[in-house]
Amino acid sequence: MDLAAAAVFIFSLLLTASDSAPSLKSRNWDIYSYHMNSTVTSRYAVTVITSRVTNTRDDSNEIDFHVKIPKAAFISKFRMTIDGQTYDGVVKQKEEAQQQYSQAVSRGQSAGLVSSVGRTLEDFKTSVTIAAHSKVTFELTYEELLRRRLGKYELLINAQPGQIVKDFKINVNIYEQPGINFLEVKGSLGEKDLANAITTTRADNQAWVNFYPTHGQQMDCDGCGETGLKGDLKILYDVYRPLSQGDVMEHGGYFAHFFAPANLGRIPKNVVFIIDQSGSMHGKKIAQTREALLKILDDLAEDDYFGLIVFNSQVSPWKHKLLQATQTNLDMAKQFVKGITDGGATNINEAVLKGVEMIQQHPRNGSASILILLTDGDPTSGEINQGKIQSNVREAIGKNFPLYCLGFGFDVNFEFLQKMAQENSGVARRIYEDSDAALQLKGFYEEVATPLLTSVQMSYTGATNLTQTIFSHYYNGSEIVVAGKILDNNIDGFNTDVVAISKHDTVKYSDIKATQAGQLPAVMSGFENFLQRLWACLTVKQLLEKELTLTGEEKEAVKKEALDLSLKYSFVTPLTSMVVTKPEGEDSQVADKPKEGEKPAIHSTMMLPSQPTSSRKRAKSMPRSHSTSSGRSRGFMPGLSGMAFLDSLSAAPPVMYHRSDRHRSIGQGRILHDAVEDYGNLPATIIPARMPVRFLMAAEGQSLPLCFDIPAGHIVKLLQDPASGFSMNGQLMSEGGNGFQKIIIRVNADKYIQFDTNWITIKDGLLMQSVTWTDSDHTSDSMIVIIRDSEADITVENIRVVILLHLQDGKRFLWPAVRKRPSEHEVPGIMGKLPVAYEEVKPSKLRIQGVEVDASSDSAGDYNIKAVPRVKCQLVDLKSALQGELSDFTVHQL
Ligand SMILES: *[C@@H]1O[C@H](CO)[C@@H](O)[C@H](O)[C@H]1NC(C)=O
Ligand SMILES: *[C@@H]1O[C@H](CO)[C@@H](O)[C@H](O)[C@H]1NC(C)=O
Ligand SMILES: *[C@@H]1O[C@H](CO)[C@@H](O)[C@H](O)[C@H]1NC(C)=O
Numbered sequence: 001m002d003l004a005a006a007a008v009f010i011f012s013l014l015l016t017a018s019d020s021a022p023s024l025k026s027r028n029w030d031i032y033s034y035h036m037n038s039t040v041t042s043r044y045a046v047t048v049i050t051s052r053v054t055n056t057r058d059d060s061n062e063i064d065f066h067v068k069i070p071k072a073a074f075i076s077k078f079r080m081t082i083d084g085q086t087y088d089g090v091v092k093q094k095e096e097a098q099q100q101y102s103q104a105v106s107r108g109q110s111a112g113l114v115s116s117v118g119r120t121l122e123d124f125k126t127s128v129t130i131a132a133h134s135k136v137t138f139e140l141t142y143e144e145l146l147r148r149r150l151g152k153y154e155l156l157i158n159a160q161p162g163q164i165v166k167d168f169k170i171n172v173n174i175y176e177q178p179g180i181n182f183l184e185v186k187g188s189l190g191e192k193d194l195a196n197a198i199t200t201t202r203a204d205n206q207a208w209v210n211f212y213p214t215h216g217q218q219m220d221c222d223g224c225g226e227t228g229l230k231g232d233l234k235i236l237y238d239v240y241r242p243l244s245q246g247d248v249m250e251h252g253g254y255f256a257h258f259f260a261p262a263n264l265g266r267i268p269k270n271v272v273f274i275i276d277q278s279g280s281m282h283g284k285k286i287a288q289t290r291e292a293l294l295k296i297l298d299d300l301a302e303d304d305y306f307g308l309i310v311f312n313s314q315v316s317p318w319k320h321k322l323l324q325a326t327q328t329n330l331d332m333a334k335q336f337v338k339g340i341t342d343g344g345a346t347n348i349n350e351a352v353l354k355g356v357e358m359i360q361q362h363p364r365n366g367s368a369s370i371l372i373l374l375t376d377g378d379p380t381s382g383e384i385n386q387g388k389i390q391s392n393v394r395e396a397i398g399k400n401f402p403l404y405c406l407g408f409g410f411d412v413n414f415e416f417l418q419k420m421a422q423e424n425s426g427v428a429r430r431i432y433e434d435s436d437a438a439l440q441l442k443g444f445y446e447e448v449a450t451p452l453l454t455s456v457q458m459s460y461t462g463a464t465n466l467t468q469t470i471f472s473h474y475y476n477g478s479e480i481v482v483a484g485k486i487l488d489n490n491i492d493g494f495n496t497d498v499v500a501i502s503k504h505d506t507v508k509y510s511d512i513k514a515t516q517a518g519q520l521p522a523v524m525s526g527f528e529n530f531l532q533r534l535w536a537c538l539t540v541k542q543l544l545e546k547e548l549t550l551t552g553e554e555k556e557a558v559k560k561e562a563l564d565l566s567l568k569y570s571f572v573t574p575l576t577s578m579v580v581t582k583p584e585g586e587d588s589q590v591a592d593k594p595k596e597g598e599k600p601a602i603h604s605t606m607m608l609p610s611q612p613t614s615s616r617k618r619a620k621s622m623p624r625s626h627s628t629s630s631g632r633s634r635g636f637m638p639g640l641s642g643m644a645f646l647d648s649l650s651a652a653p654p655v656m657y658h659r660s661d662r663h664r665s666i667g668q669g670r671i672l673h674d675a676v677e678d679y680g681n682l683p684a685t686i687i688p689a690r691m692p693v694r695f696l697m698a699a700e701g702q703s704l705p706l707c708f709d710i711p712a713g714h715i716v717k718l719l720q721d722p723a724s725g726f727s728m729n730g731q732l733m734s735e736g737g738n739g740f741q742k743i744i745i746r747v748n749a750d751k752y753i754q755f756d757t758n759w760i761t762i763k764d765g766l767l768m769q770s771v772t773w774t775d776s777d778h779t780s781d782s783m784i785v786i787i788r789d790s791e792a793d794i795t796v797e798n799i800r801v802v803i804l805l806h807l808q809d810g811k812r813f814l815w816p817a818v819r820k821r822p823s824e825h826e827v828p829g830i831m832g833k834l835p836v837a838y839e840e841v842k843p844s845k846l847r848i849q850g851v852e853v854d855a856s857s858d859s860a861g862d863y864n865i866k867a868v869p870r871v872k873c874q875l876v877d878l879k880s881a882l883q884g885e886l887s888d889f890t891v892h893q894l
Contacts, residue, residue, distance in 0.1 A: 029063050030054045033167040036157055040174040041520070041527055042249050042256060043146045043481070044534040045155055047073070051138045055130050062129045065138040068121040068158040073144035074537060074571035075124065075591065078580060081137040082130055089578040089591065091570045093563060097577035097592075119432050119768050121158055124591060125776075128582050143571070145537050148260065148479035150446060152182070152236045159189065160230040164218045170211035172235055177517060178247050179205045179240040188231035189213075194221050209235055223781075245509035246480075248496060251517035253489045254531040255463065257496060260479040264452040265503040267368045270322055271300075272307040272355040276375035276408070278346040279312070283893060285376060285408055285433065286342045292441035293337045299449060300325035305367075307358045308333060311351035312344030313381035322362045345381035348373070349389045352403070356396040366503055368451035368473055369401035371424075374431075374441070376408035378416070386416045394423050402426035402472050406444060409433040410761070410770075415548065423549045425472035432768060435750060450476035453500040453507070458482050462493035467538045474500065483535035491516065536569045544574060693732045693739060694860045696873055697881055698835040706836060707860045707873035708881040714890050718743070719801070719829040721822035726796055728829065729894055730816060739813035739863060743803055744894050747783055747796050754894075755803050757812035760785075760792055773805050791866070798822060804866060815863035830889050833882060838874070846874060853880040 033052040038045055047069075055061045069075065078089035130136050146153040157170060170189075174180060185198055189211060197213040211233060213221075218228045241247075246259035273296075275289060293308075300306055304325045308318040318336045323329045352373060359369045383389055397403060403424035405417035408431045421428040431440045453474040460466060466484040474480055486494050491514055498509040520527070543562035547555055559575065566573040578591040692709035699705050710716065710732065718728040725748050730740040746752045754761045761770045762778050762785060769778075771787065778785040784795040790805040800820035806813055818831045826834050839847045846855045858875035861868045878886055 027163075028055070028057050028061050030056050031161050031163055031165045034159075034161045034165040034169070035167075036159060036170045038155060038157060038170075038172045039527060040146065040155060040172070040176075041530045042176065042517070042534065043148075043153060043258070044143070044530050044537070045073075045146055046141065046143050046527060046530070046533075047157065049138075049140045051161065052135065053138070054135050055133055058132050060129055060131045062127050063136055064125070064127045064162075065140075066123065066125040066162070067140060068123055068160070069140075069142045070144060070156050070158075071120060071122050072147070073142040074540075074566075074573055074593070075140065075142045075578060076570050076572070077139070077141035078124075078126075078578060078591070079137075079139045080128055080580075080582070081139070082128070082583060083134060085583070087581055087583065089580045091567060091572060091576050091578050093567070094575055094577045094592070097579050120156065121769075122593075123769075123771070123776075126580055126591070143533060143537060145481070145534055145541075148238075149477065150443075151477040152238050155235040155237075156187075157233045157235075158231070159233070161228055163226070164215055164228040166215070168213055168218060168229070170209075170233055172207075172209040172233075174207045174209075174235070174237060175205060175520070176237075176239045177205055177249065177515065178242070180207050180237055181240045182236075182238040183207050183209075184236045185209055185233065186236060187234035188222075189229065189233045192222060193217060194229075207237065209233075227779075245498065245512045248512055248514040249517050249531065250486065250491055250494075250514040251531040252529050254483065254485055254529075254535050255494065255514050256481060256483040256531055256534055257458065257460075257512075258479055258481055259456075259458070259474075259498065261452065261474075262476065264507075266301070266476070267366065267451040267454065267503045268301065268303040268305070268364075269449075269451060270305045270359055270362055270364060270367050270369040272309065272322070272358055272371050274309045274311065274351050274355045274371065274373045275340065276346060276348075276351075276373075276377070277310045277312050277340055277342050277344070278377060278380070279343050280346075280377045280411065281342045281408070283342075285437070286340065288437040289374065289408075289441065290337055290340055291438040292445075293340075294334055295438070295442050296445045297325075297330050297333055297337065299445070300330065302326060305362060305364070306333070307355070308336065309351055309355055309358075310340055311347055312342075313347050314344070315347060315350045315354050317354060317358065320358070322358055346375065346377050346379055347382035348375060348379040349383035349392055352389075352393050353396055356393070359401065368454050370448060370451075370473075371397075371401065371403045371426075372406065372445070372448075373403065373417075373420075374406045374408060375412060375417070377411055378413050386413070390416075390420055390423060393420055397424045399425065399472075404429070404444070404448065406431050406441065408437070418545075419548050422545050434763070434768060447478065448473070448475050452476050453502055456480065456498065456500040458496060458498050460484060460494070460496045462487045462490060462495065465535070465539070467535070468542055481538065483531070483538050485535070486514075533569060536565050537571065540565050540569075540571060540573055691735075695830065695881075696860050696862060696871060697833065699874075700835040700837040702838060705871065705873045706838065706881050707858060707875050708878045709875075710878060710886065714886070715892065715894055716889050717829040717891055718816055719799075719818055719822075719831045720827055721799060722827070723822065724797055724799075726799055726822060728801060728816060728831075729891060730814070731894055733811075733813055738808060738811060739806065739815040741813065742894055743814050743816055745794060745796070745801065751780075751783060753783075753785060753792075753794060755792065755805075755814055757805060757814065760787060804863065806863060806866075806868065808868075817864035830882065836881065836883075846876060846880075848876070848880050849883060851880070853877065 031051055031053050033050070035050045036047065037050070038047040049067055051065060053063050055063060080087045124140060128136060146155060155172065157172070159170065161168070180202065183200065183202060185200060190198055194213060194217055197211055197217050199210045201208040213229060218224060221229060223230060241260060241262060244261035244263055246257055246261070248255055248257045273293065275293070277286065281289065302325055305322040306325055307322045310316050318333060352371070355371050355373075359371065379386065379389060383392065393403065403421055404426040405421040405428040407414045407417045407428060410433070414428065414430060418428040429444050431437055451473050454472065456471040456474050458469045458480070460469070460482070463484045463486055467482055469482055471480055494514055496512045498512070500507055517531070540562050543558050543565075547558045547562065550558055562573065563575045566576045572578045572591060572593045574593050580591060692711045694707055694709050697706045697708065712732050713734040715729060715731045718730050720727040726746070728743065728745045730743040733739065733741050741756060743755045744752060750763065750765050752763050759770045759772060761768065764778070764780050764783070773787060773790050773792070776787045782797060786793045792803045794801050794803070798820065799822045802817045802819055804815045804817060806815055816831065821827070821832070826832060836848060841847050841852060844855055845852055853876055855874045855876045857872065859870055859872050862871050882889060
């Protein structure tokens with residue numbers, strides 16, 4: 001690269017880094033009013049977000065509407081109003097909506113799709129183009145049934161309008177007929193100075209929370225500024241329960257029974273913890289698991305009995321039977337827990353069956369048995385057929401007690417755990433890999449720590465279309481909700497009975513009558529059918545869970561029922577999508593509900609690279625800064641790399657590697673040797689290389705760069721900046737071939753970005769979200785992430801890296817391109833190397849650092865550039881290129 005070109009290139013980099021802050025973009029419009037109004041009636045929360053925006057530019061402009069809503073909620077309405085004209089989203093069957101979407105894509109239109117999952121929130125994002133100085137109103141409604149957890153209901157409201165808003169209001173109105181006995185406001189929007197913006201008002205059965213931050217408060221709060229407020233408001237409350245039998249509310253021909261008796265004794269537990277200790281639990285996960293178990297053991301009561309099983313391919317119970325939670329036994333168990341280490345495969349089948357056996361060998365009158373499985377991966381040893389494991393476990397448990405499944409991290413097959421829990425009267429929960437994982441585990445345990453009733457059966461006369469009525473356990477702090485339709489709207493013919501087993505005997509609540517919700521307060525107008533909607537929402541949730549465990553015709557029937565209800569009540573559920581139609585000349589968009597634990601199919605969420613329409617549109621509405629790297633750089637940056645394998649690039653059809661090619665490629669004596677030698681140190685999960693990955697490396701004062709191969713599957717150090725703590729590691733494709741399957745950039749202890757070919761997971765302090773490779777932005781104090789058309793552009797302080805998602809021969813892979821190094825000196829990592837100087841001493845011989853090495857003329861694709869130009873290079877062995885051993889550049893953990 002000649003000097004002039006380099007200078008121009010770096011200049012353009014600086015430009016890009018500085019003008020890419022999102023605040024610039026949002027200055028193109030003014031949000032003059034932003035209201036979030038939530039109404040909660042008998043635990044059913046309906047939230048409406050209304051954002052009124054003016055285009056402040058002198059030409060037409062694309063305006064974004066981007067909000068985050070609780071995962072448990074269903075979107076039920078979306079409307080845009082422009083010049084008095086309304087555009088309503090329409091909920092359709094998913095396939096039908098998808099079809100519309102694919103047609104748009106195949107016409108080259110950008111029918112952007114809205115879906116991504118974070119820990120508690122999911123995104124809704126759309127945009128519309130409006131004329132100079134005109135106005136648009138966005139209105140989004142979502143609904144949810146608040147669940148009682150550890151004695152409280154929680155309403156979560158997330159606000160981040162992206163700018164300071166003149167008229168910013170959050171209004172919450174709660175109406176609970178039995179009366180509100182406890183109310184608390186938490187969350188980052190309720191902290192410090194902002195707490196002054198909150199007013200709370202309470203009457204006996206109503207409460208109001210208003211949050212009206214001033215201009216100054218929106219500007220000066222922690223982490224605020226030009227981009228305004230950003231955070232959560234959490235409203236926690238509980239209701240009075242004068243009657244143990246619970247409250248039965250009636251309204252509009254529907255009823256809901258809220259059952260949460262508290263004046264009962266604790267039932268002693270028989271609990272078995274089944275803990276995955278396979279190799280993938282290595283590091284933090286196993287440490288957090290130990291920490292949580294130690295705390296949980298401390299919380300067991302003396303009349304509880306407990307068992308501990310750790311497993312990898314071997315199943316190792318601490319003791320072969322349940323022991324009483326005496327201090328001596330607990331102390332011994334803690335010693336055992338402290339010694340739990342990781343390694344090996346995952347034999348879920350045998351481990352769970354052993355747990356069931358231990359519980360069955362310990363029958364005890366007046367006790368509640370509970371099985372808790374914690375795993376972070378798929379079954380890989382013993383019985384690995386998931387259907388077979390499910391049926392084994394189902395038969396063994398025989399509906400006698402619940403199995404709870406905790407899935408640790410994102411590598412678990414969460415659906416498998418959901419099915420298994422669902423079939424055995426339990427629930428599955430995700431434990432997020434995070435600094436608070438031990439707390440999450442402990443929190444889950446607390447929810448099931450105090451059983452008050454077992455075998456709860458609720459029966460209703462004079463009612464139909466009931467939701468679930470049989471529950472294996474009822475725990476202190478939770479609530480059982482049953483809803484249904486009252487037959488012939490005859491409230492006199494309606495009553496209910498509850499029968500359950502408590503600590504000492506059978507308890508019965510008979511002939512419970514319904515209370516009519518009566519006259520709703522004025523603010524509830526428009527929510528007259530809230531109990532019907534509550535019923536529909538709960539029914540759809542339960543049908544979706546049930547559907548998981550069914551097959552064949554039964555499954556289809558349940559699915560159809562859930563779909564029909566979703567369509568009728570206009571809920572965006574995993575079976576439906578909302579089609580958002582826009583004014584003439586703009587494309588429709590489709591909003592989906594992502595399923596927990598399921599990554600949406602890639603075809604529906606990923607824009608194909610270089611869509612002509614979308615890039616044209618972008619060019620109009622956004623400064624050029626947002627197109628990241630493609631085609632701008634000529635050649636490659638010093639010390640950086642691109643790769644491709646042999647002639648695979650010029651071969652258009654899917655590449656078949658012939659034996660002879662392979663032989664030629666890794667036949668360079670020492671490289672092969674390296675590869676073989678190194679597998680000894682690798683974790684067992686890495687499959688030995690079939691094809692190496694080729695890296696390019698700039699050479700000083702030479703027209704031909706060097707290139708070298710690294711065997712597939714390795715996890716390599718890419719770039720580190722010891723000064724700031726920045727690091728980037730990548731895992732090469734395990735089946736060989738092109739680039740990387742995963743890359744992680746760590747900014748500091750609680751900030752990182754992880755990339756795979758489907759998802760980009762951004763962890764920033766308490767926030768953790770996964771987004772797809774379509775458009776999205778994320779900005780915080782020290783990090784800017786801009787994702788456009790299969791490129792993610794990351795700026796951290798003075799370092800800038802672009803991760804490219806390439807698609808070649810039907811395979812997706814990642815490639816990291818370092819656009820700005822942390823230092824002009826050499827830093828650790830393959831991409832931290834400076835250009836190497838070499839001399840050609842004779843054909844096929846180079847001198848590098850005074851040593852003569854073998855070389856051959858070869859070529860590689862430059863994967864730093866989207867178009868992947870083919871580059872000639874001098875192929876040498878890795879040691880000569882990197883001036884070190886492969887092991888200097890590999891790590892065991894991403
Ligand atoms: C939200 O609620 C407040 C207070 O009840 C009301 O004044 C305001 O008009 C509502 N906003 C919208 C957009 O409905
Ligand atoms: C159930 O929880 C409440 C508070 O949430 C507590 O006062 C009560 O003692 C608990 N009951 C038992 C049996 O632990
Ligand atoms: C459990 O209770 C049943 C009846 O309630 C009784 O017949 C049985 O003997 C009891 N078993 C034990 C082990 O106490």
